[in-house]
Structure formats: C-alpha cells, structure tokens
Amino acid sequence: MKASEVMADLRRRFPNEPEYLQAVEEVVTSIEDVYNEYPSFEAENLIxxxxxxxxxxxxxxxxxxxxxxxxxxxxxxxxxxxxxxxxxxxxxxxxxxxxxxxxxxxxxxxxxxxxxxxxxxxxxxxxxxxxxxxxxxxxxxxxxxxxxxxxxxxxxxxxxxxxxxxxxxxxxxxxxxxxxxxxxxFTGTFTGKGLDFGGSLIRPEATGYGNCYFLLNMLATRGIDIKGKKVAVSGSGNVATYTTRKLTELGAKVVSMSDSGGSIIKPEGFSEEQLDYIFELKNYYRGRISEVAEKYPDVQYLPGERPWKHVKCDIAMPSATQNELDGDDAQALLDNGVIAVSEGANMPSTPEAIKKFLAAKILYAPGKAANAGGVAVSGLEMAQNSQKLSWSAEEVDDKLKSIMKNIHEQCEKYGKEEGSDFINYVKGANVAGFMKVARAMMAQGVL
Missing domain, CATH: 3.40.50.10860 (Leucine Dehydrogenase, chain A, domain 1)
Structure with missing residues (x-):
C-alpha cells in the first residue's frame, strides 16, 4: 500500500469532502509501514x-x-x-x-x-x-x-x-x-442519558476529565508536574468547562477560554469564582463568553479571536472544534514556550500545526487518544444498562483513569521512536487503533 496512491484515489472519488480526506490522510500515512508488514491486508484491500x-x-x-x-x-x-x-x-x-x-x-x-x-x-x-x-x-x-x-x-x-x-x-x-x-x-440505545433513566455518573465530565488524565500520563514520561502550570483552553462547552474544573483541582492555572464569538484571557489564571461563573453561564444559561469580561474587569475579551497567539501558556488544550489551531497558532505557542498540547476536540489542529508540534518534539496528544474519555464512559454506560446496574461516581472515575492510562500505554508502545525517548503519539494512536480493527476485519472475512 502506498499512502499517496490511496489518497489520490479518495480525492478523485470524494473531491468535496476536505475534512474527511484530512482525517484519512493522517491515518494512512501513519500506518503505511505497519500495514505493509502484512501482505494479507493488501491482498484483501483492507485499507x-x-x-x-x-x-x-x-x-x-x-x-x-x-x-x-x-x-x-x-x-x-x-x-x-x-x-x-x-x-x-x-x-x-x-x-x-x-x-x-x-x-x-x-x-x-x-x-x-x-x-x-x-x-x-x-x-x-x-x-x-x-x-x-x-x-x-x-x-x-x-x-x-x-x-x-x-x-x-x-x-x-x-x-x-x-x-x-x-x-x-x-x-x-x-x-x-x-x-x-x-x-x-426501553434499552440502552442512547448514552449520555439522564441519571433518572439509565445515565451514568461522570458521563458529562468524562471527555474533559479523560483528557486531563491522558495529559498527566504524558507529562509523567518527562517527569513534569502539572501543579502551577498555565493552561490555555479553547471552547466553553461541556468538554472545556469540565476540563477546567479538573485542571483547577490538579493545581493548574487556566488562562483562556473561548466560544464562537471570541476568546477571554487572564494571563495569571482565572479565579475559581470566575471559572464557576463560566460553568454556570455556558452549561445552564447558554450565555456568551463575552459576558465574563463584562462581569470581571480583570478578564480581557478578544472578539473574533482564538486564544493561542494572545496568552503565554505551558500547556494548550484545544477543546472547541475541528481545525481551530493552525500553523501560525502552533508557531505562536511554541515561541511562547508551550511544552504540551492535548486535544479535547476532534481534530482541532491542522496538518501544518501537527507538523510543527512533532518537529519541535513537544508532548502532543491527538484527539483520538486524548479525548477518548467521553466514549469510554459511554461504553461503561452501555455496560451498566445491559446489566441493569448503576455504578458509583468513584467506580466510574477509577475505570476512566484506568482506560486513559491503557490508551497512553498503547500510544507509547507503537509511537516510541527507535534510539530516542520521543513518543510520536499521532503514530502510536493511529497504529494501535488500526491494528485491533484490522485483525477483527480479517478474521470476519470480506463483508
């Protein structure tokens, strides 16, 4: 399999689907060498x-x-x-x-x-x-x-x-x-349900909490403590707000948040009172992030701007939407000394941004690994529904921590570069995820 040939064919067949082609290209280029180690994959046109x-x-x-x-x-x-x-x-x-x-x-x-x-x-x-x-x-x-x-x-x-x-x-x-x-x-056909009809504790928090747990595992590979670190977060929905809650609990300082209208920044870090206000504003009243700056004079609002170029941080956690962090944003983060990027959204970094992060050899976690906590707890909700059981918040949180640790171990296994301590989490996540699906597909025949 040649990744370039696969992508040329997909571009010909699906010319007006840029996001889909971007996601596929990242995976097929990462797995090309591993894929070609198994001639049976190519014989059945698995890719x-x-x-x-x-x-x-x-x-x-x-x-x-x-x-x-x-x-x-x-x-x-x-x-x-x-x-x-x-x-x-x-x-x-x-x-x-x-x-x-x-x-x-x-x-x-x-x-x-x-x-x-x-x-x-x-x-x-x-x-x-x-x-x-x-x-x-x-x-x-x-x-x-x-x-x-x-x-x-x-x-x-x-x-x-x-x-x-x-x-x-x-x-x-x-x-x-x-x-x-x-x-x-009445079956577990949906997840994210209310607690009164089959929902799971920790499900609303899961994506944000899981991202923080993955980040902790990633920082540990370099002996870095999260306490006192400045973290730039984008977004202000469910993922972003629960990310900030866990970061604060862990002793980090959140210096930015955003929504579709713009960003708010506070270089020394938002207070717990301000973060609680943002949580209530966005999750219950569906207000705009600009209202935070109206209420608190020490918070700066940047209309129409993303936060990455406007505030220094040690860690960036893009948690809004796809392609929100481009090559220029990545360079600004690197120039300001960022040591880690952990994605809370799906594919929030453009290919140009990812190349810069990998070239700089900082800790960079793609969304398919770092934000898997949400679907992990959805899977746990499915298990509870099947068994007609309800687990405690502590039980679910412990299982979430274990799952995120296991994901990190898989990324480390497949992403560690020979002769180096550097872990390419993009390659690690893609290869680890691909191999399990590929083995299952091969075992089940051509369907």
Missing part, C-alpha cells in the same frame, strides 16, 4: 474497506417552530465500521454539519473506540440544525422528527448514538424518549 463507511443514511428533517412555520434541515447517520462492536458515536447539531464533517468524525471514532479496548465500532450523525435561539419545544419537535427518520437504524446492539456539539442531556432525552415510543422498548 480501502476501512476508509469507506459501511453505510450512510441521509434524510430531510421537517419540523414546526412555535409560530407554526415549517423548517427543513438535513439529517445524517454515518455507520463507519462495526468490526469490533456496534456502531458508536455522537450526534452533532450545528449549522456547519455536512457529510464530509460527519464522515471524518465517524472515521476518527472508529480508531478512538478501538483504543478504549471496549467493544464499540465507529459511527457519527447529526444535522445542520442549530439549537441556539430555539425554545425547548422547538428543540423537542426537531429531535422527534430526527428520530422518526432514524429509529429503525439504531439499537443497543446495532448503533448507539450519544451527544456531541449542540446535543446535550436535553437533546439526548428528547431523542431517547421518541426512540422508546417508536421502538416500544
């Missing part, structure tokens, strides 16, 4: 089968707003690969959603889920519907219309959706409720 989704569902979602006006959005579900378990991955509601973005997310999810060692395949779904500015009733009607089209394609042993950008506990509750009505069954 092409792995890159192209098993199936794609697309559909119109028609819903009625509070004034009686009918709106139409696109809905999608990408079932990418189920070689190691039922399709598993979130649903995203955001105006930017299209097939390319969901194909990249489903592709990434396949390897992320493999890294957790839990029996979950990869999938992703969503719609170009935006919940922002909509009433609860409008969101409920949209969620019900979305599931009315999708419910036959999902199930506890088939495809288990969860939340993502724009889809939190409220939206998952509405979708699960309508699925339960249509399927006439």
């Amino acid at each position: 092409e089968r792995l890159c192209i989704p098993d199936r794609i569902f697309s559909f119109r979602v028609s819903w009625v707003d509070d004034k009686g006006k009918v709106h139409n959005n696109m809905g999608y579900r990408i079932q990418h690969n189920n070689a190691i378990g039922p399709y598993k991955g979130g649903i995203r509601f955001h105006a930017s959603v299209n097939q390319s973005i969901l194909k990249f997310l489903a592709f990434e999810q396949t390897f992320k889920n493999s890294l957790t060692t839990l029996p979950m395949g990869g999938g992703k779904g969503g719609s170009d519907f935006s919940p922002r500015g909509k009433s609860d009733m409008e969101i409920m009607r949209f969620c019900q219309a979305f599931i009315a089209e999708l419910w036959r394609q999902i199930g506890p042993d088939t495809d288990v959706p969860a939340g993502d950008i724009g889809v939190g506990g409220r939206e998952v509750g509405y979708m699960f409720g309508y699925y339960k009505k249509m399927a006439r069954e």
Whole structure:
C-alpha cells in the first residue's frame, strides 16, 4: 500500500469532502509501514474497506417552530465500521454539519473506540440544525422528527448514538424518549442519558476529565508536574468547562477560554469564582463568553479571536472544534514556550500545526487518544444498562483513569521512536487503533 496512491484515489472519488480526506490522510500515512508488514491486508484491500463507511443514511428533517412555520434541515447517520462492536458515536447539531464533517468524525471514532479496548465500532450523525435561539419545544419537535427518520437504524446492539456539539442531556432525552415510543422498548440505545433513566455518573465530565488524565500520563514520561502550570483552553462547552474544573483541582492555572464569538484571557489564571461563573453561564444559561469580561474587569475579551497567539501558556488544550489551531497558532505557542498540547476536540489542529508540534518534539496528544474519555464512559454506560446496574461516581472515575492510562500505554508502545525517548503519539494512536480493527476485519472475512 502506498499512502499517496490511496489518497489520490479518495480525492478523485470524494473531491468535496476536505475534512474527511484530512482525517484519512493522517491515518494512512501513519500506518503505511505497519500495514505493509502484512501482505494479507493488501491482498484483501483492507485499507480501502476501512476508509469507506459501511453505510450512510441521509434524510430531510421537517419540523414546526412555535409560530407554526415549517423548517427543513438535513439529517445524517454515518455507520463507519462495526468490526469490533456496534456502531458508536455522537450526534452533532450545528449549522456547519455536512457529510464530509460527519464522515471524518465517524472515521476518527472508529480508531478512538478501538483504543478504549471496549467493544464499540465507529459511527457519527447529526444535522445542520442549530439549537441556539430555539425554545425547548422547538428543540423537542426537531429531535422527534430526527428520530422518526432514524429509529429503525439504531439499537443497543446495532448503533448507539450519544451527544456531541449542540446535543446535550436535553437533546439526548428528547431523542431517547421518541426512540422508546417508536421502538416500544426501553434499552440502552442512547448514552449520555439522564441519571433518572439509565445515565451514568461522570458521563458529562468524562471527555474533559479523560483528557486531563491522558495529559498527566504524558507529562509523567518527562517527569513534569502539572501543579502551577498555565493552561490555555479553547471552547466553553461541556468538554472545556469540565476540563477546567479538573485542571483547577490538579493545581493548574487556566488562562483562556473561548466560544464562537471570541476568546477571554487572564494571563495569571482565572479565579475559581470566575471559572464557576463560566460553568454556570455556558452549561445552564447558554450565555456568551463575552459576558465574563463584562462581569470581571480583570478578564480581557478578544472578539473574533482564538486564544493561542494572545496568552503565554505551558500547556494548550484545544477543546472547541475541528481545525481551530493552525500553523501560525502552533508557531505562536511554541515561541511562547508551550511544552504540551492535548486535544479535547476532534481534530482541532491542522496538518501544518501537527507538523510543527512533532518537529519541535513537544508532548502532543491527538484527539483520538486524548479525548477518548467521553466514549469510554459511554461504553461503561452501555455496560451498566445491559446489566441493569448503576455504578458509583468513584467506580466510574477509577475505570476512566484506568482506560486513559491503557490508551497512553498503547500510544507509547507503537509511537516510541527507535534510539530516542520521543513518543510520536499521532503514530502510536493511529497504529494501535488500526491494528485491533484490522485483525477483527480479517478474521470476519470480506463483508
């Protein structure tokens, strides 16, 4: 297999899907040498089968707003690969959603889920519907219309959706409720459910906490203590806010956050009171990050800006969305002395940024490894649902720490460069995730 030939063919077949092509190129270039050690992979054209989704569902979602006006959005579900378990991955509601973005997310999810060692395949779904500015009733009607089209394609042993950008506990509750009505069954078909109807403790916190646990393992390889370190975080949703809570608990100083309107920075670190206000503002009142600067004069607001060029930090944790950190941002971070980057979002760094981080040999953790905590606890929620059990927060958190440590060990095993202490976490995560899926696919024949 030649990665360049694989990518040339995929670009010809899917020319208008840049995010998908970007995600695939990162993986196939990382695994090329390992793949070619197994002639049987090429004999069964495994790479092409792995890159192209098993199936794609697309559909119109028609819903009625509070004034009686009918709106139409696109809905999608990408079932990418189920070689190691039922399709598993979130649903995203955001105006930017299209097939390319969901194909990249489903592709990434396949390897992320493999890294957790839990029996979950990869999938992703969503719609170009935006919940922002909509009433609860409008969101409920949209969620019900979305599931009315999708419910036959999902199930506890088939495809288990969860939340993502724009889809939190409220939206998952509405979708699960309508699925339960249509399927006439109460099963663990969704994760991220409310605690009163099958949800798991630590699930809302899991992606942010898991990223911090992976970061700790990564820092330990160089004997670095996180206490007192300045951390730049982007985003202010579920992942980012729980990341900041865990960082503060660990003794680090959070110096930035952001949303789609801009960033806030405080070079000496936000106070606990300020971080609590951000948490309440974004998770309960769905306010704008600019309101923090309005309330606290010592916080600076940068409209339309990402934080990376504007504040010095020891560690960067991009936790907003894909391709939010480019080559110039990466250079600014390196010039300011960053020692580690750990991704809370899916593919937040562009290829140019990743090249700079790897060339500088800093600690760099790609999202498929560092942000796997969310889907890991989703897998634990599935296990609790199957057993009709509910584990304590301490039990789930301990299992999450163990899973993130195991993911780090796999990345270290496959990513450590010969004759060097440097760990290429990009290669390590891609090879480790790929090998498990590849072995399962080969064992099950050409499907």
